[in-house]
Amino acid sequence: MMELGLLAAAGEVAAPLTLLTILIGVFVGIIAGAIPGFTFTMALVLAFPFTFAMGPVQGLALMIGIYIGGLSGGLIAGILLGIPGTPSSVVTIYDGYPMAKAGEPARALGIGIASSVIGTLIGAAVLFLVGPIIGRFTLNFGPWEVFSLVLFALTLVAGLSGKHLVKGLIAACLGLLISTIGVAPAGQMRFNFDNPQLSGGLSAIPVLIGLFAVSQLLVNVEESRLDTRPAAGTGAPKIRVPYAQVIGDMWREKRNVVRSSMVGTFIGTLPAAGAESANFISYDRAKKAEKRDPENYGKGHPGGIVASESSNNAVAGGAFIPTITLGIPGDVAQAVMMGALILHGIAPGPGLFERQPVLVNSIYLSIVIAALCVLVVQTLLLPFLARVTLVPKAILVPCILVLTAVGSFAMNNRIFDIWVVVGFGIIGFLLVKLSVPLGPMILGLILGATLEEELLRALQLSDSLSTFVTRPISLTFLILAVGSIGFSLYKAHRGRKISTEAKEPVPV
Amino acid sequence: MADRLFCLALVVLVGAFWSQTTELPGPTGGAALGPAFFPRVILGLIFGLTAILLVRSFVAAEQAVSFAGFGRFLKVHWRVPAMVAMLAGYVGLLGLTGFVLSSTIFLLGGFALLIREYSKPVLIASLALATLLPFTLNWVFENVLRTVLP
Structure with missing residues (x-):
């Protein structure tokens, strides 16, 4: 069954059009990741409408290409400009930028690209091995377990999304509330406020585009990072990767690359932890494990680039595990991909491995092919990509706003959806200003319908709420949900205590 | 202050949605719960969390988001509301003049708003994009x- 699924998936993914789609996705993702201030998540959201005309495998392949390319693309701006292209490439700067300043930008980029590719492949291998095991386990899940699991994911994301726990929880609830607009599970109309446009509910995509793309573009406008000329000394240098030297560096860092990739994969499986945490932890581990010259970390050590780039790319394989086995997207990028699957009538989560073996196997293969595309595109187009980082945002912002408008319109052919984009763009911008995290809101929006449907199904099968705590797996998830809130409260309390102590005058 | 305004907005939102739930029918077709049940649980949670946030904005005022620099924000970052207004104008224009013309106008306006230092390549690139992209x-x-x- 598994082998047949893999063969059929290979047939679909190896189709020339799908391969071209992955290549385009990788190219777009790298460019989105390379430009500071724009994120591959934004590129994923904007690419969503283009998947309407594609089949599920091809649509997912496009998104995987953008995802993998974007995770890697951040290293270009980080190494050449000292500005992280994406939040997940912050740590790459520690050693990549000093190495570039010391006259070896091509070596730093070569190490970064090689580490990205190896990290992605190790993450994909773990997904291939572990995914089916968890998938089989989730077959035991009934509505009680799924409800408790979704609840746990929401509390975890709200709690870990920043120091503002209450605001994170409010954001999650707002997302759930938005998901209730439209037709209820039993078919009744609700919350249309006498507006016929709201009868079908708010489509997730315009809301996502508004919250994540438009609000981020407005932040770019605000931050005045719109100069049309690069700062002195930041021009793109001439780049030719010294392959032999890079291979030597990678061989010396072979333990580091495996360790960091495993750390990245593990952290990727945790909702809300993400690539940002993975590269900090891997960097710290690599520095502590370095015997020869740990003092050179932060001054242009190859191991620093290896740790950061292999871990943040390995996150991809890990992040797919909860998404496809449990139906719980770990981050916004995964939420968008899950949304794409739902749009094609495929519900990720328990049973997906049995229902859609070809699709699941095509995910593994698409990740592997995307990793190879990253290697080819970044190596061959490095001089061009280095120039992309210097494209003025004053030109990009209006162009991307036009893309957001056309993308949201294309979904239902109605201008109302573009108004939704504008409205949620403003709401998203204001929420960012109020320190309200947007991640939990998106998760609430994507998982809201599942949460309500599973709750109603559970109560239809057994009208007692006690079933949620008498079933061991459901009880475990509920305990974890309470625990995650408790942990967040403890963390917030500890943070306040430390800042209070820091303010107190030191006795003489 | 900003947190308190946020709380006020949430209370209005909760009130608006709650009033709608009173018009919803009860359980039908053997369903255990009606369509109002789940949204009411969510609304209750939002209300409770809003109350906590409101109390904290008074008790731990130093952690609350301030509203003090709003006037200065508008003065320094006037391009943000200007861009929002342009975007709204663009959407309004879409239905009237069609995608190509409205997008060209929006792009030209957007470039004029955001580009601060014109050079020959920037001018050529922006004009080319404004006409070719739509x-x-x-x-x-x-x-x-x-x-x-x-």
């Missing part, structure tokens, strides 16, 4: 994605 997108959506734009 046509290209229109062609891709109509011929490849089979979606007719306004």
Whole structure:
């Protein structure tokens, strides 16, 4: 069954059009990741409408290409400009930028690209091995377990999304509330406020585009990072990767690359932890494990680039595990991909491995092919990509706003959806200003319908709420949900205590 | 202050949605719960969390988001509301003049608003984009994605 699924998936993914789609996705993702201030998540959201005309495998392949390319693309701006292209490439700067300043930008980029590719492949291998095991386990899940699991994911994301726990929880609830607009599970109309446009509910995509793309573009406008000329000394240098030297560096860092990739994969499986945490932890581990010259970390050590780039790319394989086995997207990028699957009538989560073996196997293969595309595109187009980082945002912002408008319109052919984009763009911008995290809101929006449907199904099968705590797996998830809130409260309390102590005058 | 305004907005939102739930029917077709049950649980949670946030904005005022610099924000970052207004104008124009013309106008306006230092390459790139991008997108959506734009 598994082998047949893999063969059929290979047939679909190896189709020339799908391969071209992955290549385009990788190219777009790298460019989105390379430009500071724009994120591959934004590129994923904007690419969503283009998947309407594609089949599920091809649509997912496009998104995987953008995802993998974007995770890697951040290293270009980080190494050449000292500005992280994406939040997940912050740590790459520690050693990549000093190495570039010391006259070896091509070596730093070569190490970064090689580490990205190896990290992605190790993450994909773990997904291939572990995914089916968890998938089989989730077959035991009934509505009680799924409800408790979704609840746990929401509390975890709200709690870990920043120091503002209450605001994170409010954001999650707002997302759930938005998901209730439209037709209820039993078919009744609700919350249309006498507006016929709201009868079908708010489509997730315009809301996502508004919250994540438009609000981020407005932040770019605000931050005045719109100069049309690069700062002195930041021009793109001439780049030719010294392959032999890079291979030597990678061989010396072979333990580091495996360790960091495993750390990245593990952290990727945790909702809300993400690539940002993975590269900090891997960097710290690599520095502590370095015997020869740990003092050179932060001054242009190859191991620093290896740790950061292999871990943040390995996150991809890990992040797919909860998404496809449990139906719980770990981050916004995964939420968008899950949304794409739902749009094609495929519900990720328990049973997906049995229902859609070809699709699941095509995910593994698409990740592997995307990793190879990253290697080819970044190596061959490095001089061009280095120039992309210097494209003025004053030109990009209006162009991307036009893309957001056309993308949201294309979904239902109605201008109302573009108004939704504008409205949620403003709401998203204001929420960012109020320190309200947007991640939990998106998760609430994507998982809201599942949460309500599973709750109603559970109560239809057994009208007692006690079933949620008498079933061991459901009880475990509920305990974890309470625990995650408790942990967040403890963390917030500890943070306040430390800042209070820091303010107190030191006795003489 | 900003947190308190946020709380006020949430209370209005909760009130508006709650009043709608009173018009919803009860359980039908053997369902255990009606369509109002789940939203009411969510609304209750939002209300409770809003109350906590409101109390904290008074008790731990130093952690609350301040509203003090709003006037200065508008003065320094006037391009943000200007861009929002342009975006709203663009959407309004879409239905009237169609995608290509409205997008060209919006792009030219957007570049004029955001580009601070013009050089010859920037001017050429912006004019080329303002004319070519809407046509290209229109062609891709109509011929490849089979979606007719306004």
